[in-house]
Amino acid sequence: MKIFSSHQIYQADKSTIQKEQITSDALMERAATQLFEWMHARLRGTQVNIKLFCGIGNNGGDGLVLARKLHEHGYSIHVFVVNYSDKRSEDFLLNLERLKDGKVWPDFINNDSGLPNISESDIVVDAIFGIGLNRVPDDWVGNLIAHINASNAFTLSVDVPSGLPVDRSPWEPSYVIRSSYVLSFQLPKLIFFLPETGAYANQWELLDIGLDAEFIAKTETDFELIGRPEILPKYRPRSKFSHKGTYGHAVIIGGSYGKIGAVQLACNACLSVGCGLVTAVVPKCGYHSLQTAVPEAMVLTGSRDKIISRIEIPFSPTAVGIGVGMGKDEDTVQALAVYLKGSGAPMVIDADALNILSENRDLLKDIPEMSILTPHPKELERLIGPWTSDFEMLDKAKSFADRYNLVVVIKGAHTITLYNGKGYVNTTGNPGMATAGSGDVLTGMVAGLLAQGYPPAEAAIFGVYLHGLAGDIGASKNGYEALKASIIVDNIGSAYSELFRKPEAEQKENPR
Ligand SMILES: NC(=O)C1=CN([C@@H]2O[C@H](COP(=O)(O)OP(=O)(O)OC[C@H]3O[C@@H](n4cnc5c(N)ncnc54)[C@H](O)[C@@H]3O)[C@@H](O)[C@H]2O)[C@@H](O)CC1
Numbered sequence: 001m002k003i004f005s006s007h008q009i010y011q012a013d014k015s016t017i018q019k020e021q022i023t024s025d026a027l028m029e030r031a032a033t034q035l036f037e038w039m040h041a042r043l044r045g046t047q048v049n050i051k052l053f054c055g056i057g058n059n060g061g062d063g064l065v066l067a068r069k070l071h072e073h074g075y076s077i078h079v080f081v082v083n084y085s086d087k088r089s090e091d092f093l094l095n096l097e098r099l100k101d102g103k104v105w106p107d108f109i110n111n112d113s114g115l116p117n118i119s120e121s122d123i124v125v126d127a128i129f130g131i132g133l134n135r136v137p138d139d140w141v142g143n144l145i146a147h148i149n150a151s152n153a154f155t156l157s158v159d160v161p162s163g164l165p166v167d168r169s170p171w172e173p174s175y176v177i178r179s180s181y182v183l184s185f186q187l188p189k190l191i192f193f194l195p196e197t198g199a200y201a202n203q204w205e206l207l208d209i210g211l212d213a214e215f216i217a218k219t220e221t222d223f224e225l226i227g228r229p230e231i232l233p234k235y236r237p238r239s240k241f242s243h244k245g246t247y248g249h250a251v252i253i254g255g256s257y258g259k260i261g262a263v264q265l266a267c268n269a270c271l272s273v274g275c276g277l278v279t280a281v282v283p284k285c286g287y288h289s290l291q292t293a294v295p296e297a298m299v300l301t302g303s304r305d306k307i308i309s310r311i312e313i314p315f316s317p318t319a320v321g322i323g324v325g326m327g328k329d330e331d332t333v334q335a336l337a338v339y340l341k342g343s344g345a346p347m348v349i350d351a352d353a354l355n356i357l358s359e360n361r362d363l364l365k366d367i368p369e370m371s372i373l374t375p376h377p378k379e380l381e382r383l384i385g386p387w388t389s390d391f392e393m394l395d396k397a398k399s400f401a402d403r404y405n406l407v408v409v410i411k412g413a414h415t416i417t418l419y420n421g422k423g424y425v426n427t428t429g430n431p432g433m434a435t436a437g438s439g440d441v442l443t444g445m446v447a448g449l450l451a452q453g454y455p456p457a458e459a460a461i462f463g464v465y466l467h468g469l470a471g472d473i474g475a476s477k478n479g480y481e482a483l484k485a486s487i488i489v490d491n492i493g494s495a496y497s498e499l500f501r502k503p504e505a506e507q508k509e510n511p512r
């Protein structure tokens, strides 16, 4: 699903209005009707105090239409107009009149008004600012927002949490509504997925307000949300007359004394994702444990006992995963430097290999093009330098990826894969996956997909999705805390099955 910028959302609104030959207030009515139906379906007439805080733009207009509908259906409402500007939108004004026609008289809050009482048992509707926010709210509006947050009342935000800009970080974090639930129109907003801003929209849902589908389909976006519909077409089915050679020979290079487990996890993951053959390249100390723990894998060792000092592979691997548990010994750095120059195989670069690159920046130019780098935020910072906001981080990481023609996978709650100027935002995974070895599993999975012929960006996007899904299935059985990396590997098969599971409704229609 595409993630639009605010500018693109306004264009989609405009295009819808033109194509359907409707007025903008008809679109507002449609949007707010969806809001009302969502609330009505849950409240079913329950007499609870609903306090609606409406700005003076179209987000406020949505709030006013919602207020009218709630009132018409007998709900107990109290409307506050947050009067932060005299530039009221036409549709706001129109709906203010309609509300008054229905004998609802809002209270106007200005910079010299006191703060209204809000009880914890109230429901607050937050329609103060929408996607039109373009500067920091005035202090008195910010204080009102902080007051709403402090009330602990259930806060339902219309479109976005008020005070949260759509295309940048907030100017003042305490002036942003901490929504209990966001009902956002039509398309997801990037801020829902970034660590800095995602917490304001803890739970969110999209309401389909029928924006111009053709316009949405043809608009190119900087970011895309990756769910099952985006993943399924990327899947490469296995053919009946295939053999293990069909699915590639991956090599996992890594490990050092005390960190051989990382390679075991990566090898297991690589095999479980469907790779035909897997060879591990480890220091001598890893030989026995690897042969025992992963009997399906072959093992090559170098001359040193505890570290990798040379990387010699007597065949051409189909794909390589390098770095897990590898350490940063001087000789390992040299081995990596030599290997990068000579390797032609598609490559996943992770963990200590990334740290070596950060500390030996002259090696960056030797990374084979289209390699996949999988940093977590600390590793990314070492590679691209510090940032002051998530948006700056994304810009810097994109420039880095473009400069060296790489795929960069920024790991996090919503892992983002950057490739060719675009960001692919993952939707699977859970906090239980913040555990030792989880990244090693991802490296093995992506290397295994590369080996099977998935193009690099697809291997990364598909691998990240499947890894998160395996983690979700693992968590559903084990809970977050007990989820270990090896459990993620154990659930890769179920994750594949889940990809192809028919929705329940379809299953009932077509029982077999
Ligand atoms: N355009 C459309 O046709 C539709 C718009 N909808 C709603 O319209 C919203 C966008 O409406 P608007 O563009 O009116 O913008 P907002 O309602 O988000 O903001 C109101 C106006 O306040 C001004 N403003 C921005 N930051 C300010 C600040 N810090 N202090 C004081 N004033 C500030 C801006 O001029 C802005 O236009 C969406 O979020 C959505 O809720 C929906 O009704 C669906 C249809």
Ligand SMILES: [K+]
Pocket: 059, 126, 127, 128, 129, 130, 157, 158, 159, 160, 161, 162
């Ligand atoms: K809002």
